Amino acid sequence: MSRRKRAEAEEIIERADASLLEIIDHVLNKGVMLQGEVILGVAGVDLVYLRLNALLCAADRLLPARGRR
Amino acid sequence: MIGLYAIALGAPPELTGARGEPLRVLRCGELELVHGEVPPPLSAEALRAHEAAVRRIAEGALACLPARFGCCAEDEAALSQLVESRQVELAEALRLVRGREQMTLRVHGARGAPPATGGPGTRYLEQRRRAMTLPELDPLRAALANLVRVERVEGHADVASVYHLIDRGAAAAYQRTVESIRLDGLRIAISGPWPAWSFAPEMEQ
Numbered sequence: 001m002s003r004r005k006r007a008e009a010e011e012i013i014e015r016a017d018a019s020l021l022e023i024i025d026h027v028l029n030k031g032v033m034l035q036g037e038v039i040l041g042v043a044g045v046d047l048v049y050l051r052l053n054a055l056l057c058a059a060d061r062l063l064p065a066r067g068r069r
Numbered sequence: 070m071i072g073l074y075a076i077a078l079g080a081p082p083e084l085t086g087a088r089g090e091p092l093r094v095l096r097c098g099e100l101e102l103v104h105g106e107v108p109p110p111l112s113a114e115a116l117r118a119h120e121a122a123v124r125r126i127a128e129g130a131l132a133c134l135p136a137r138f139g140c141c142a143e144d145e146a147a148l149s150q151l152v153e154s155r156q157v158e159l160a161e162a163l164r165l166v167r168g169r170e171q172m173t174l175r176v177h178g179a180r181g182a183p184p185a186t187g188g189p190g191t192r193y194l195e196q197r198r199r200a201m202t203l204p205e206l207d208p209l210r211a212a213l214a215n216l217v218r219v220e221r222v223e224g225h226a227d228v229a230s231v232y233h234l235i236d237r238g239a240a241a242a243y244q245r246t247v248e249s250i251r252l253d254g255l256r257i258a259i260s261g262p263w264p265a266w267s268f269a270p271e272m273e274q
Contacts, residue, residue: 019260020113022173023120025230026266027138 070107070143073136074122076152076269077101078163081129087118092126097149098156100163101130104148107141127264132167134159134269158270166234166268169218172243172261174231178254179205179224200224206231209250209257216243221267232267 074092078101084092086105095102103126109115119138127133142148152159179200187195201224210217219234235243240262247259 020117022260023116026173026263027116027120027123027135 070141071104071145071148072107073102073104073140073142073148074119075103075126075130075136075264076134076159076163077103077126077130077132078167079131080126080133084126084129085122087115087122092122095145095148097152099160100152100156102148102152104142104145108139111138123264127170132163133264134162134166135264135266136269155270162268162270165219166265168237169234169265170237170240170262171265171267172233172235172240172259173263173267174233174247175258175260176203176206176229176231177256177258179203179229200229203229203231205252205255209247209252212246212250213243216246219268230267234265234268235262237262 072086074086077094078099080094080101080103084103086092087108088106090106092103092105095104105122108119116138123133123135127135142151186192201222203222203224210220213233216235216239217233218236221232223230223232233243243261244259247257
C-alpha cells in the first residue's frame with residue numbers, strides 16, 4: 001500500500017456522500033476484514049459504513065498485474 | 070490489459086464502459102465476460118462510472134454478476150483462464166440472480182443483550198449465531214416474505230448489512246414494506262435497487 005494510494009482513498013472518504021459510500025461498499029467489497037471498519041456520519045446519515053481495508057486493498061489491485069501474480 | 074465489468078447471460082449489445090469505451094463480450098462456455106479498458110485511477114468519479122457501467126449491463130441482461138472495480142487481466146486469454154475453472158459456480162450464481170436485483174439494508178443497533186444462560190462457550194456460540202442471523206429482523210422478514218427471494222447477512226461490530234435479492238421491478242414495494250415496519254431499537258437504512266453485487270462470487274486470483 002503506497003502512501004499515495006492511501007491518501008487517495010482517504011480523500012475519497014473525506015469527500016463522500018451517502019450514495020457514494022453505498023457505491024464504495026458495493027463496488028469495492030472484497031477481501032473484507034473484520035477490523036478497520038468505519039462508520040461515517042454524512043448529512044445526518046450515520047448508518048452507512050464502509051470497510052476501509054477493502055477500499056485500500058482495491059486501490060492496491062490497480063497496480064500492474066505482474067507484481068501480483 | 071483489459072478490465073472486467075461483469076459476467077452475464079444475455080448481455081445487451083452496444084454497451085459502454087467507465088471511460089465511454091465500447092464493451093466487448095468474450096464467451097466462455099455459457100458465460101459472457103463483459104470487458105473493456107483498464108479502469109481509470111481510483112477516484113470517486115471512477116467508482117461512480119464503474120457502477121454506472123455495471124448497472125447498464127445489469128439492466129439489459131437476463132442475468133449479471135458484477136465485477137468489482139479493478140478486476141483486470143492481461144488479455145482475453147488470461148480472462149477466460151481466470152473463470153474457466155469456476156464455470157459451474159459462476160453459472161449457478163447467474164441462475165440465482167437471473168431476473169432479480171439487490172436491495173441493501175444497513176442495520177444499526179442489532180444484537181441485543183447477550184444470552185444470560187449457559188456456560189461461556191454456549192453464550193459465545195449463541196451470540197455468534199445471533200450476529201449471523203439477526204433474529205431481531207424476523208418481523209421484517211415475515212413482512213417481506215413475498216418479495217425476498219434470497220437473503221445474505223453480514224454481521225459486524227456496529228452495523229450489520231442485509232442483502233436481499235428481489236424480483237426486478239419490486240423495489241418500490243420492498244421499500245414501502247421496510248418503511249412500514251417498526252423494529253424496537255433498530256435503525257435501518259435502505260438502498261437499491263442495485264445490480265447483484267453481494268451475490269457475485271469473488272474473482273480474486
